[in-house]
Each structure stands twice: as structure tokens, then as C-alpha cells.
Amino acid sequence: MAVKTPTRKPRADAQQNRERILEVAKKEFTRSGPNASLDDIAREADVGAGTLYRHFPTRDALIEAVYRTEVEKLAAAQKKFSETMCPIDSLRAWMLLFVDYIAAKQIIAPALNSLVGGPTKLYEGSRGQIQGAIDALVHRAIKSGDLRKDLEPFDLLRALIGVSYVASSPDWRQSAKRLVDILITGSRTAK
Amino acid sequence: MAVKTPTRKPRADAQQNRERILEVAKKEFTRSGPNASLDDIAREADVGAGTLYRHFPTRDALIEAVYRTEVEKLAAAQKKFSETMCPIDSLRAWMLLFVDYIAAKQIIAPALNSLVGGPTKLYEGSRGQIQGAIDALVHRAIKSGDLRKDLEPFDLLRALIGVSYVASSPDWRQSAKRLVDILITGSRTAK
DNA sequence: AGATAAAACGGAGAGTGTCTCCGTATAGAT
């Protein structure tokens, strides 16, 4: 079923370059936001601009790749929570983790908009991961009767992103976590 | 109390240019997002680049100015609602208006991040307007006993922005409005 | 109606970033 594979082994240097670019890009995006100069990144990674653009045809492709591993961790956490906690608790735990995650790696913030499905079709991959996670959590909690049946997981994600997006005040994490509870309270089945 | 005013009457052409720039800028930002070329905007407004930059020293200053009038309308709506509805209803009405507003003028979306207090200090003016509106609404509803006392108006705003930010699916407005109710339900005083 | 100076204009151009093209280098297969 896999694609035809009479292809030769991929070149090692290509892989190395790719990783080095990602490393540098992560640092640069963190440092100077999503508009960091791509040529700068290429230079710092000791590759030509062409190499960077071959690996990542657009700025967005690069950003997407940078955040993919982070996103994968969040997705993995969902599985763990679902296995060890009751539905509603695992949802809350995941949402709180999300908040912490953003707090720790502000990097992600600039990309969140697109992640949630912005005007462009970027982030399809990452988006699928995150959406899969929240879908699983919400559906389980709906099935167990803890949450309203009409709850759209994606809406919850949107709100969560809004909450997490900006660290504008020192007590940001506190208030973000309070809001997670508000969201969950509002999402419970009417008693 | 006013500043010294031995100044002469401001020049009419300057004012006209300023308005023309704003008009064109609004159109361009709507059409091609917040990265629209400023030189293009200047050209289309029949002014030199220098003129544009004199009026609006930075891209952000221009964006801020473009959105200011929109923001003022939202702030005005708050007053009206507060005068004619009960606290909790006026909060809900305003939040729904906010959603509609974004739906109608996607323009605002790109600016929302900053509006909510992003890394930069832009949008101070607009932000104050919006924050004032939600503050008033929430405080009134807290005072009337409809909402939890520990609710941070700003959190609600953040969530609202997250909900409104992206029109990723056709039924976006529907689900955004559902989420407004979830937020309000979660914000009510525990019975 | 001039005359005057404050206010505003415009656009050339320097600096920076984006992205492509294609000649060159190299890893893996034989």
C-alpha cells in the first residue's frame, strides 16, 4: 500500500541540514517573532538560502515544522490523561496543560491563529493533532454524560487559544486557569 | 486647562489626505491582510510615501487608526445595552454583537491580538475602549448578583476574541454564539 | 491682493528581506 519504494536511501546531509535549520529557526522565532528574517536563519544554520527554501518552501511551512514537535507532545498528553482519569478531569487537565504549555513556550503563540485554522490552509498537520486531542476528550466526556451533547470541541479549542494567547499581565496564568474552569462549568450538562 | 492654543488653524489638505489614506488602508487591509504594502496604500491614496509615514509613523499606528472607529462603535453599543437591558442580558447582547461585528468586518481580526494587549504597547486607545465596555458590563452583572464575583472581565474578553478570531468553517457564527452562552453559563453565580 | 513663514507634500534612494535559478558538489548505488 505504501508508495513505490525503489528509491535510494535519503541523503544524510540533507537530514542534518534540515534539523539544524529547525533548531535555529526555533531560536529565532522565539527571539524575534514570526517575522524573523529567513535569510538570517539560513546564514546562522550555515546553509544557503536556497537550501532553506528547498526544505521549507514558505515561511509558514517552516513555522509549522518548528511547532510540530511541540504539538505532538500535547497530543500525546491527551492519551495519557484519557487512560488515567475520568472524562471531565482529563479534559480539564489537558486544558490546563495547554495553558501551561503556552506559558512556557510563548513561541507557539504567534502560530496559534493559523493553528486554529486561519485564512490559509497551513498547519493542517498540527491542527489535526490538536483537534484530534480535544475531540477525543470532549467526546468521551459527552458520552459519560458530563458535558452537554451540543458542545463543539473546536469551539472550546478556540476559546482556549484566546485565553492562552496573550500574556499581558503578570497574573496571566492564574486568570487563564480560572477561565478554563468557567468554560468547563459552562459546558457541563444542565443539571 | 487645554494646551496652549496660539496655533494656527490646521491645514485642510492634511486632513483630507489623512482621511483618504485611512479609507484606502481599510480597503487594503481587508483585502490582503495586515501586511499590505504601505507604499501601495500611499500610491492608491495619491500621496507620497513620506506623507503616509508622517501621518502614521508605523504600520501599527495606521492599523490602530483604521480600527479605532470600529472599536468606538462597539464601545458605544455597550452604553446603549446597559441602559435598556438587565445586566446579564446586556452582557450577552454585547458579546453576541462582538461576534457579529467580527463576522462582518474580518478586518478587525488581525488586529485583535494586539488589541488584547500583545507584546507591543500598541492599541492602547482602542484597547481602553473595549476594555472599558466589558468592564462596565461585567461589573454591573456582578453587582446584580448574576455573575461570580471572581470573574475577570479581561479573561472573558480574551475568550471572546479567541472565539471570534477565525472564521474557519461555514457555521462559524453559529458555534461562536453557542460558545458565548457557554461562557456566560460558566460565569454565573453558583446557584 | 500680495507677502511671508509655518505646515505639508512627494518621491528618490539607501537599506533590508524574499525567493529563484542554476552551476557546482557530494552521498549512495553499482
Add this chain to the structure above:
DNA sequence: ATCTATACGGAGACACTCTCCGTTTTATCT
């Protein structure tokens, strides 16, 4: 050792940003 698919690099064409300053326009004064 040879071959060739694969990948590399960086010059360069193009686009955008923003400033500088000589020129023009406007409000005001007489």
C-alpha cells in the same frame, strides 16, 4: 572507481520599508 540522483549555495532580480530634504501649498497678516 564510476555514475547519477540528490542536495547545496549564493548571486541577483524583485519587493517593501522608511527617511531625507528640496519643493509646494496653506493660513494668516498687512
